[in-house]
Amino acid sequence: MANHRVGETGLTDSGPSSNHHHHHHNIPYAVLHGMNVPQSFMHQEGPAFDFGELEEAIVLQGVKIRNDEAKPPLFTAGRPAATLEMFPSWPMRFQQTPRGSSKSGGESTDSGSGVNTISSKTENQVEPESPISKKTSSLDQQQQVDMASDISRTGTSQNQSAAAKTPQEKRRGSTSEKQLDAKTLRRLAQNREAARKSRLRKKAYVQQLESSRIKLTQLEQDLQRARSQGFFLGGCAGTVGNISSGAAIFDMEYSRWLEDDQRHMSELRTGLNAHLSDSDLRIIVDSYISHYDEIFRLKVAAAKADVFHLITGMWTTPAERFFLWMGGFRPSDLIKMLISQLDPLTEQQVMGIYSLQHSSQQAEEALTQGLEQLQQSLIDTIAGGPVIDGMQQMAVALGKLANLEGFVRQADNLRQQTLHQLSRILTVRQAARCFLMIGEYYGRLRALSSLWASRPLESMMSEDHSCQTTTELQMVQPSQNHFSNF
Amino acid sequence: MHYQGDYYWGYYMPTRSIGSDPMERVVKLASEKAVVIFSLSSCCMCHAVKRLFCGMGVNPTVYELDQDPRGKDLETALMRLLGNSQPLPVVFIGGKLIGAMDRVMASHINGTLVPLLKEAGALWL
Numbered sequence: 316m317a318n319h320r321v322g323e324t325g326l327t328d329s330g331p332s333s334n335h336h337h338h339h340h341n342i343p344y345a346v347l348h349g350m351n352v353p354q355s356f357m358h359q360e361g362p363a364f365d366f367g368e369l370e371e372a373i374v375l376q377g378v379k380i381r382n383d384e385a386k387p388p389l390f391t392a393g394r395p396a397a398t399l400e401m402f403p404s405w406p407m408r409f410q411q412t413p414r415g416s417s418k419s420g421g422e423s424t425d426s427g428s429g430v431n432t433i434s435s436k437t438e439n440q441v442e443p444e445s446p447i448s449k450k451t452s453s454l455d456q457q458q459q460v461d462m463a464s465d466i467s468r469t470g471t472s473q474n475q476s477a478a479a480k481t482p483q484e485k486r487r488g489s490t491s492e493k494q495l496d497a498k499t500l501r502r503l504a505q506n507r508e509a510a511r512k513s514r515l516r517k518k519a520y521v522q523q524l525e526s527s528r529i530k531l532t533q534l535e536q537d538l539q540r541a542r543s544q545g546f547f548l549g550g551c552a553g554t555v556g557n558i559s560s561g562a563a564i565f566d567m568e569y570s571r572w573l574e575d576d577q578r579h580m581s582e583l584r585t586g587l588n589a590h591l592s593d594s595d596l597r598i599i600v601d602s603y604i605s606h607y608d609e610i611f612r613l614k615v616a617a618a619k620a621d622v623f624h625l626i627t628g629m630w631t632t633p634a635e636r637f638f639l640w641m642g643g644f645r646p647s648d649l650i651k652m653l654i655s656q657l658d659p660l661t662e663q664q665v666m667g668i669y670s671l672q673h674s675s676q677q678a679e680e681a682l683t684q685g686l687e688q689l690q691q692s693l694i695d696t697i698a699g700g701p702v703i704d705g706m707q708q709m710a711v712a713l714g715k716l717a718n719l720e721g722f723v724r725q726a727d728n729l730r731q732q733t734l735h736q737l738s739r740i741l742t743v744r745q746a747a748r749c750f751l752m753i754g755e756y757y758g759r760l761r762a763l764s765s766l767w768a769s770r771p772l773e774s775m776m777s778e779d780h781s782c783q784t785t786t787e788l789q790m791v792q793p794s795q796n797h798f799s800n801f
Numbered sequence: 802m803h804y805q806g807d808y809y810w811g812y813y814m815p816t817r818s819i820g821s822d823p824m825e826r827v828v829k830l831a832s833e834k835a836v837v838i839f840s841l842s843s844c845c846m847c848h849a850v851k852r853l854f855c856g857m858g859v860n861p862t863v864y865e866l867d868q869d870p871r872g873k874d875l876e877t878a879l880m881r882l883l884g885n886s887q888p889l890p891v892v893f894i895g896g897k898l899i900g901a902m903d904r905v906m907a908s909h910i911n912g913t914l915v916p917l918l919k920e921a922g923a924l925w926l
Contacts (some may be wrong), residue, residue, distance in 0.1 A: 468822050667912075674909045684850025692845065718845055721902075725846070728903045732910035739911070 377442065405462050414568050417527075419657045506780060558629075561620020566630055568613050572606075579603045580754040593743045604738055611731045616641070618723045622716075632764030635757070641682060641726035646675040646733035656752055667740040671733065678729050686722050689715065811918030823874035832896035835923035836861035839879060840890045842868060846902055847890040853905065857915075861892075862864045874912070 324573040548675070577603065586599045617625055625643075628636035638648065660668065696712045738746045821829070830916040831837045836854060840847035842865040855859045866872030866889065879888035884902065894917045899905055908914040918924035 392820070400837070602802060639823055670912060674914075678906050678909055680856055681849045681853035684852040685845045688848045692843075722847055723851075725849075725902055725906060727917040729910065732907045736910050798906065 342748055421520055424437055479711070559621045561617060562624035562629065565613060565617035565624065566618070572610050572613070575606060576754055579606050582753055583751045587744070587747050587751070595745055596743045600738060600750065603750045604734060606734070609733065611727045614727050615724060618642075618720045619783065622719045622723055626719060632761045634764040634767065636762045640679065641686065642723040643727060643730055645679060646730050647672055647679060650675060652756060653749060653752060657741070657749060660745075664740055671736050671740065673728065674732055682722060682725055682729070689722070690719055819874060822872070823867070823878040827875055827878050828875070830864060831893035831898070834862040835895060835921040838863045838890055839875065840865055841849065844889060848920060850890045850902055855907070857924065867895040894923070901919070914915060
């Protein structure tokens, strides 16, 4: 019958959603498209929505909506209708549970069979978000559209039971049926098409949202893992994927060591200020030396696991890396830094310090020359003339690379011996001051790294606003870790 | 630095040492000169220790065990002496065992190396 067909076609886009389609709602088609819907056809019985009557109402276009009996609108005007196209509530429903078409079978005559099938589905799926439809009956077009979009968003909260299905079906049989003209048919077909397209767009959008959500959670997990590995520590290294497990472990241990370093330094500070006895201060100084012994121990394992991580200084901050020598600080540089600040020294102490500086320099020079020979040997191997056996060449090169570990270990050994010798030359108080100076020096160097990274790029700022954002982000990121050292 | 050995049967051999026990050879060779280094010509750390002594103005006696026909035995003996699978380079001063690179460096830093060198007559200031 005409009536039902109208209902079908019109309601193809606006059929009631099934139970499990929670965020699609029953927005009357008329409401969506600003058609007038006769109030009388909105039944007042409970939450159920009478579709049959609405079908008729759609065709009867001249009927005005009456406001007085309308339920108050759920939503205020002014909400963006932008999402409406994306979330047409009606379209999806017709795909839901196909029900028996017994009822509508005999009633549809005019349009194609496809329409009939659809109609049967929509008729039987009278899961009403009917309160909504009732409420929209009195709204003007904008409000209706707004509410439609909001209703799509609010989901099942509006969903009422389909309890009234049976009585509705019965009622449908009693509605009057009108003739459909070609114009109406065409319009309804167009609407159907538009609704279908909206449906597809919506589906695509939702899928995109879902995949983005998954990606986001994955990124968050990676970030969490990287943070726990002390990744941001040196403001260093590439992405998380580029860091070896040995390197990651060492970075983590090193960040913990830095925290301990802070503790030791404050102990030294309070010990000095409190004018503790020499024996008490000696305990603190010795514990600080043990603290350094620990990092050298950790570096032994790290050199075995990932020597390049150590020797390229990826575990340090950029400014420290600038002064890097064979995977760490250069002992003679450290002594040079200390010499002027360790006053007053006895003559014997001065000689001891200068002698230490001298022997340290000689040892550094010897190791550097040894490493240079290793480099040259490696160049010869890899460059190597006519390559008869590439794998053999690589194997030889790998064997030579293995010597790197030994050099980093000897360099760390030199660093450790230098610190021990310092504590032997100096008195307890001098040693306490000395180690405090060392800790503060490297702390300042680390701070310099983060300040450098977050410095405002004046020349760029004047031209390009976006650069400003970048530097601000940079400021947020490293300063947290570097300033924590203080 | 000079490389010890007589030209004998077409290649360098340590003198007066045919057929002796490797450990004995080690001890003998170590006590013959003020500063004795057992080394491998291809080893970079050996090169570093040689550079260290040369940089100090010392003239060590170097035995390249990879160029000695019985070098492998000496190396094994040194392995046992040091309890280390990688015994080279190893340094003797005044016939006394100093050790591998780390011990040499440690003794230089803590100031004991130079007096030993002076004592052995390898260094004059």
